[in-house]
Amino acid sequence: MANPEAHDPSLQSLWRPLRLLQASLDADIARIYAERRIEGLKPSHVMELLRLNARGPMTITELAESVQLSHSAVSQKVAAMRAAGWVRTAEGDDARTKKVTLTAKARTVVGRLAAEWRATEAALADLEAEVPYPLSRVVSDLEQALARRSFRDRLAQKLAEDPAWE
Incomplete structure (x- = not known):
């Protein structure tokens, strides 16, 4: 290799x-x-x-x-x-x-x-x-996004697009 x-x-x-x-x-x-x-x-x-x-x-x-x-x-x-x-x-x-x-x-x-x-x-x-976008806000925003579409669903879609997963 x-x-x-x-x-x-x-x-x-x-x-x-x-x-x-x-x-x-x-x-x-x-x-x-x-x-x-x-x-x-x-x-x-x-x-x-x-x-x-x-x-x-x-x-x-x-x-x-x-x-x-x-x-x-x-x-x-x-x-x-x-x-x-x-x-x-x-x-x-x-x-x-x-x-x-x-x-x-x-x-x-x-x-x-x-x-x-x-x-x-x-x-x-x-x-x-001190930062423009605090971590607590990031977490809240991510939780809202995951409420709209779960991480499991997002992951499953990406795996379906990868021929190595089959």
Whole structure:
């Protein structure tokens, strides 16, 4: 193969810059945690910790619904947070469910996590004010466009036009 890059469609990506931007912002938040000696906490776990603090113990299903993620995704997060000492689980009302609760370790930092959340939202608002078309508006506009025609339908049409899909 003379030019393997010509045969690798993954080298082109409209969404990769957004994923990389979010990863960069999360890394900055993680650095803030490290500076405050909040160790072993991923920024991607903070919403769940804040939700548990505000609403009390929840089953994984309840927590997943409250943060709008799949049961599987939250189950994996809970396992990681349990391993890091942020939450504990106990048998729920029946043997099929688990109740997730904050540990004492989590309760000692949850106030700081709420402050970080508020500061992050304020910093993002400042950042959006610097650009002519803020990301929150982009998301809203994309949601409206997808309400008119789903991504699945758009994707299916493009695949139907590609002979390699057949």
